[in-house]
Amino acid sequence: DADVTQTPRNRITKTGKRIMLECSQTKGHDRMYWYRQDPGLGLRLIYYSFDVKDINKGEISDGYSVSRQAQAKFSLSLESAIPNQTALYFCATSDLQGQYFGPGTRLTVT
Amino acid sequence: GENVEQHPSTLSVQEGDSAVIKCTYSDSASNYFPWYKQELGKRPQLIIDIRSNVGEKKDQRIAVTLNKTAKHFSLHITETQPEDSAVYFCAASNALEYGNKLVFGAGTILRVKS
Numbered sequence: 001d002a003d004v005t006q007t008p009r010n011r012i013t014k015t016g017k018r019i020m021l022e023c024s025q026t027k028g029h030d031r032m033y034w035y036r037q038d039p040g041l042g043l044r045l046i047y048y049s050f051d052v053k054d055i056n057k058g059e060i061s062d063g064y065s066v067s068r069q070a071q072a073k074f075s076l077s078l079e080s081a082i083p084n085q086t087a088l089y090f091c092a093t094s095d096l097q098g099q100y101f102g103p104g105t106r107l108t109v110t
Numbered sequence: 111g112e113n114v115e116q117h118p119s120t121l122s123v124q125e126g127d128s129a130v131i132k133c134t135y136s137d138s139a140s141n142y143f144p145w146y147k148q149e150l151g152k153r154p155q156l157i158i159d160i161r162s163n164v165g166e167k168k169d170q171r172i173a174v175t176l177n178k179t180a181k182h183f184s185l186h187i188t189e190t191q192p193e194d195s196a197v198y199f200c201a202a203s204n205a206l207e208y209g210n211k212l213v214f215g216a217g218t219i220l221r222v223k224s
Binding site for chain 1: 111116119144152153154155156159199211212213214215216217
């Protein structure tokens with residue numbers, strides 16, 4: 001779904017580095033989400049935002065922060081990356097019809 | 111909070127056979143249950159969903175059933191084809207209270223052998 005884009009698509013970084021993952025959408029949805037996917041664990045919610053002024057922690061928010069710069073943009077930051085944050089990260093948006101995912105960012109922390 | 115369990119974790123079927131994936135949820139207030147398909151290297155895609163006011167929904171070869179009393183729901187794929195091979199995720203949410211904040215199951219790897 002090209003309406004939800006993520007940058008970068010792949011990133012390798014070192015332990016202790018700060019990194020930002022960006023998400024943009026042209027769907028006009030107010031609600032945006034960040035998930036991480038690990039093998040055998042499904043998709044786990046990191047943070048979600050129901051509008052520009054609303055930010056909420058998900059089930060695994062420790063070590064992460066987010067910024068909702070505009071309705072269309074929702075960024076995820078790792079202030080000091082650690083190896084167990086190596087995962088596939090998905091941004092998503094939603095309306096009353098469902099939730100729609102971006103293409104994902106594969107992050108490796110060495 | 112909500113907890114969703116999904117079984118089996120892997121499922122192999124012969125082409126043309128049926129496949130069934132089951133999920134249970136813990137929060138009786140959950141009322142929206144989508145299923146996602148994720149092909150290798152791709153994003154999860156919504157394939158079907160059901161809301162708690164219905165017991166069954168069909169879309170061509172896929173169907174979902176919901177048993178609110180037992181708090182479980184299932185995905186049924188008939189006449190499986192090789193292109194059905196993927197990881198399938200169930201999810202649940204209390205759509206009225208939390209919008210579409212979903213809790214996902216751990217996923218089922220479906221392999222369709224031709």
